[in-house]
Amino acid sequence: MNAHPQQRHLEESASFDAGVLEYIRQATQCGLYEIRGMGAKRRLPTFDDLVFLTASASRYPLEGYREQCSSRTVLGTRFAERPIELEIPVTIAGMSFGSLSASAKDALGRAASEMGTSTTTGDGGMTPEERRSSKTLVYQCLPSRYGFNPDDLRQADAVEIVIGQGAKPGGGGMLLGQKVSPRVAGMRTLPEGIDQRSACRHPDWTGPDDLAIKIQELREITDWEIPVYVKMGATRVFDDVKLAVKAGADVVVIDGMQGGTAATQHIYIEHAGIPTLAALPQAVAALEEMDMLGEVGLIISGGIRTGADVAKALALGADAVSIGQAALIALGCNNRCHHDGNDWVDVDDDYGQLETAPGFCHHCHSGRCPVGIATQDPDLERRLLPEVAAAWVKNYLQVLAMEVTTMARACGKSDVHHLEREDLVALTVESAAMAGVPLAGTSWIPGAD
């Protein structure tokens, strides 16, 4: 006799859970791997696994509201005549015009300028809108060299050689045809509407010895005035940072595996690279070994969301952080509504047409962004009003800055850059090992000599 359905014991397989079943079903139906936007969705050790040991009897705090705590951040002092000077240690990461709408780039520039920080171009070159709206603009030199030219290089405040990014280290890039509008195609010298590939290797140099000569060329072209950043996805971080420093970088940018993208293969997003928490201490160790801590700037990115994340990154040795996905969310990414200047307009149905829902969207690759951020469709782009969205991002950056200074004061620091590893402990054994800080309540650092 069959058991009553309510009495059946149904056990989901740990190996073949619902997600894996869906993955295999998709593969059988499409014969194609998944391409999507945003970053890793899997659970990873993060900065959430660390907490601060704020002041008590053994440490003396600063008064939270009235005593000054500086967040001024200077990057690129090693060789450049004009280092980057920022009011806050939070920068906007490179995101291309093409993957993002011109309005989104414009809004990010306005917000960053208001808060005294920098934005970064992306694959596809520099738009006049972002140059106008960004007081401090970092110009990316990517393998594709789409739109790369000496005039824009000379009007940049820094140049960033991109070797890789956290979402797809070693993977190159792609912009699917639906986003290759006439303007995007023109900037990239490509036919309109084609699936556009961004190379994974630079065309004019290969190994680290060549990189040193490439950096020298960029310095010569800009008369040694602006800093040269080198950005890498977090894989073999210790060795990679040493090579970048040896090649002459002023600033090294490390992008952990939580870093986002507009479009790449799911397998890269979830299975390549190491978490930001694990990457940062390796980068710091490399700089320490070369006696370059403080001389070569260090920016960390990949899943930075809160003022707490920023404070913990600084305490572990970063000079600044870079945000991408969080900045998009501040622009309204995954919002149920967009704002038309007067009122909120529900776009739940548009998410539905993408077979997703607000809060779950990662469909930047589709070009059908319901809130006008990751699109080149003029009708959709109009859903993002740069002046309105810039105010949201500015508020968000302001909160991050306030939280960092608040935490720094509570640790007794008058400068956010005085936060140090000694201010942190870990809540889990794995995060203690990755971050190189003691497990809370102990003096044990797993893996330390």
Added chain:
Amino acid sequence: MTASRDFDLAEMSVRELNEFLHRELPELVDVSQGASIHDDDPLTRINVFNPNGGHSIAAGLDCAVEVEIHGHAGYFIAGMNKQARVTVHGNVGWSVAENMMSGEVRVKGHASESAAASMHGGLAVIEGDASSRCGISLKGGRVVVAGNVGHFSAFMAQAGTMIVCGDAGANLGDSLYEAVIYVGGKIHGLGADAREEPMETSDVEAVRSLLSEADVEGDPETFRRVASARSLYHWNADAHQEY
């Protein structure tokens, strides 16, 4: 009248030379006609002696001037050039004329890898051979190689024209977009999505005109045309890497 000025890299650094070329030279040259802003004797020629394999010589120029480099030079010579006519009387290392926007770069000897990489405009002439990946990521302009080119030349070339009077190595034009390649000698193999196409009258005329502009000898009637089959423009999962 033509005024020239000599620089000796045995006596000064590349950085000092480039700073002069970027900061002072434009003040001394009328960029439109070569007439001096300041006097009647326009500065139109720069001679660079003892390059000694130095890198980035004459990189980042934006000025209508002739630069003559007397000897062998290193990587990134005349990188990102605009307007200037740069001639190297010798061989060069990697990536000569990379990202050139306009003007002309001429190498009297041979060029190492990635010559004219990512070039957007202007004319690059290699009178000897060019190594692998010549014209990689080409975005416009004209590249003329009097000798042979190595493998993977014109890889992912997007726009512009490349002429190879000698032989082309394996994987020529791999993943080509809209750039067109003409080869006078033997082709050792085409890359993914590159195909040979019939030479039309307009192609013969294009080769004739470009050879003449580059002052390179060759019989345009003997060249073959290579362009993109455009089968990779839209990604095909069923290709199983059989490109």
